[in-house]
Amino acid sequence: MDELEEIKIPQTYSDLEKHRVFDKEFMPHIDSMYNFAFRLTNDEDDANDLVQDTYLKAFRFINSFSQGTNAKAWLFRILKNSFINDFRKKSKEPAKVDYQDVETTYNSEEDAETNQTVDLRVESVQDLIGDEIANALNALPVDFRTVIILCDVEGFTYEEMAKILDIPIGTVRSRLHRARMLLKEKLQSYAKSLGYNVNADSMAD
Amino acid sequence: MVSEAEKIQKKTSCEHQAECMKMVQLIVDGQASDEQINQFKLNMDTCLPCEKGYELEKCIKETMQLRLEKKCVPSSLIDCIKQKISTL
Structure with a gap:
């Protein structure tokens, strides 16, 4: 225990x-x-x-x-x-893991400050329905899904998350950052597949 | 002499975007200090990518809080737990 x-x-x-x-x-x-x-x-x-x-x-x-x-x-x-x-x-259904995702994300977790951008509009996110949001979240590897649930859905502080997950606060921050980048990529794919113009968000808006 | 229009013109690229996005995360998660929040607000007034980055992160966080279906625990599960606890 x-x-x-x-x-x-x-x-x-x-x-x-x-x-x-x-x-x-x-x-x-x-x-x-x-x-x-x-x-x-x-x-x-x-x-x-x-x-x-x-x-x-x-x-x-x-x-x-x-x-x-x-x-x-x-x-x-x-x-x-x-x-x-x-x-x-x-578990009767082993976690579905995109090993390429995991490899990429874990290799870069400590380097999460890497400047990556995902073209995604606020309006596109607002247009997505709950099921699409849930599907995007479920598509993340479980460790990344977990930090988003703990932080965004349950409202735990970084300190509480560090204790729950038994990892340093710095790792909480970087894992959360990486998880959100991945989530944005998934949301962007959804928005695109639904025909939203995800990257028309020019600086002229 | 800088015109009023030029004064309010926001920059369209951010040379510190990685650092700024880390700060955005702290702010939307309620983990930033008052000083960090005030400093970032000033930055947002002049930097369009930072403003848009903040709005998007805030929107995604609110979306996760509000639009993910909240399931109610089945009453049969509560009954089952209480029944098992009573025998321990």
Whole structure:
């Protein structure tokens, strides 16, 4: 349970307290957890299994959780680790990975400040519907999808993301930057395929 | 003497675009300091690529927040978790 190791002072809750902490601190985040699980797995049944597994682990190791600390980040960290360590291995549908994408993106993750531009108009993004946005997000390799979900959808700070993902803040920044470049490329492809004039965004606008 | 039109003319290419886009990311993510925000606002007043870059990043972030479908957790899952917890 390395995901739970950072807690320094273990609590000892009574059975009654365990259930009270579970209901009060953990259950309010179950919708966010389910959405995160669904975005990771792209499958409702898999998301169910992942959330259930996470909540059972959280209860089992509840003494490692200090009341009043960031329960949402703690739960997200468990879910992310469960996904990587257990779930991904036994998933009935292995993650679809564009290996060229991964190779390109990982090789350049630490060099994310490279000046790249994607011609994409604000108007084109605004014209895309939810499904097209979701498809563009789902087309990203899972590590890049994850940082965008944590930051843009769930509103975690870089510091919280660093703890959830167990990576330095600098890597959070560069991974996010790279993820957004990739997302823009995917959105641009969608906008183009739908006939939007994506690169007509001249400086004369 | 610089005319008023020239004064408000924004530059159409940015020589620090990589750095500026990193700052845009910090700003849209709410991770920039007040000083960094004020400095970037001044920069946007004179630099069209930075202004457009900021608008696009802000738009994409808002789109992710607002237009991705939010799924409700099935009540059967909540029931199942509570039932299993009660037996632990």
